[in-house]
Amino acid sequence: MSLMLSIVMPAYNEEEVIETVVKQWTDLLTRQFPGENTRLIVVNDGSKDKTGQILDQIKSRYPKLMVVHQPNGGHGNAVVNGYRQAVALDSDYVFQTDSDDQFVTDDFARLWAKRTESPFILGYREERYDALPRLVITRILRWSITLIYGTHIMDSNIPFRLIRGSFLRKLLAQLPTPTPFAPNIFLAVMAKKAGFNTFDIPITHKERLTGTVSILKWKLLEVCFQSFKELAQFRFELAGKVKALRKPEPVTA
Numbered sequence: 001m002s003l004m005l006s007i008v009m010p011a012y013n014e015e016e017v018i019e020t021v022v023k024q025w026t027d028l029l030t031r032q033f034p035g036e037n038t039r040l041i042v043v044n045d046g047s048k049d050k051t052g053q054i055l056d057q058i059k060s061r062y063p064k065l066m067v068v069h070q071p072n073g074g075h076g077n078a079v080v081n082g083y084r085q086a087v088a089l090d091s092d093y094v095f096q097t098d099s100d101d102q103f104v105t106d107d108f109a110r111l112w113a114k115r116t117e118s119p120f121i122l123g124y125r126e127e128r129y130d131a132l133p134r135l136v137i138t139r140i141l142r143w144s145i146t147l148i149y150g151t152h153i154m155d156s157n158i159p160f161r162l163i164r165g166s167f168l169r170k171l172l173a174q175l176p177t178p179t180p181f182a183p184n185i186f187l188a189v190m191a192k193k194a195g196f197n198t199f200d201i202p203i204t205h206k207e208r209l210t211g212t213v214s215i216l217k218w219k220l221l222e223v224c225f226q227s228f229k230e231l232a233q234f235r236f237e238l239a240g241k242v243k244a245l246r247k248p249e250p251v252t253a
Helices: 018-032 051-061 075-088 105-112 132-149 165-174 183-193 220-243
Strands: 004-011 037-045 065-070 093-097 120-125 160-164 201-203
Touching (some): 004 018, 004 075, 037 075, 065 075, 075 093, 075 165, 093 165, 105 201, 132 183, 132 220, 165 183
Parallel strands (some): 004 037, 120 201
Antiparallel strands (some): 120 160
16 A cells, blocks of 8 residues: 655745755655655745745656645744645645754654654754744743643654644644644644653754744744743643544554
């Protein structure tokens, strides 16, 4: 039986590196999954530079590349759109990463090796190269999740995660609406509270050299307050939502 694997990748103002990243991940798909039905779904989140134009220009050179254009809605909105595209393709597995060239494709194998042990597997940026505001937000969110949910996830918002397609479909059905500021956190919390091991596998994180760090446009306090508020509100809905996630998932080779 043919395997369907989709990689979901949001992109915003990454004209300097977008083709390099597309090549890296499509090469991985070709090398590691020869003959399989695989896709790299890049969601252009209303980029103001030439990212969208470049993606359209290179599509013919990268047959596995699927380009989705949307009005600017933020990273979280683009991620969810990509997830929904992957689910619509009946993907057996969905891997999500970012387009800023801060991750290495070799680390994908670390998560893939665990695919039969959990439907939801996370990487963990053991040494993280990000601007101070992002590091502060990450630390506050980690504390917030521990405080609100009584569970510990090392890197709940990491854009380096492998999710079984059938499980992702159920997760998306339970995701709050409108889409939260950081939906990946909510997916991680639901998976963890439903009893699944997320593993928190150490991976390489590189310094960002190009592109636009959109989070810096937000005031730090505003970001933290919004995320904490959304997480606190979701606490009252969580018990009912995880029931739908606890049904055993079929194992796909």
